[in-house]
Amino acid sequence: MNLCHCGSALPFESCCQPFHLGEAFATTPEQLMRSRYSAFVTAKASYLLSTHDPDTRQGLTEQALKQSCEESDFIGLQILDAPPFQQDEGEVEFRAWYRQGKEILALWERSRFRRLDSNWYYHSGDIQPAIKLGRNDPCPCGSEKKAKKCCL
Ligand SMILES: [Zn+2]
């Protein structure tokens, strides 16, 4: 069984993949966030583009997204806060851990999502300063080992 990249502990086939294939649609900002993270890991650039709010796409292309997927080496997602959404707007705060050289760093962001015609879209986000994983921290890949004995 292939566990989903988003850390849900569910199989990919019954978690984020149906969203990527257009067989299901995210019903909450957190679901969309998780499925977008999984799309980054699997370089599903078309999904990243199609779930980006048209108002804030600003010349973003599938090609550029594909390139940033291929250049990044994500190892785990941590959802820090996902309050219930209000009408057609919601927020999710997360850390997306990735490997860079000999370090593991987190992209830490509080993202805003907007619902248009019953579908959720990523709108924008406030990026916090990047943080570095400590050698004795639990590994964000989900192994429950210390980072130094796992991905670091
Ligand atoms: Zn998932």
Ligand SMILES: [Zn+2]
């Ligand atoms: Zn690990």
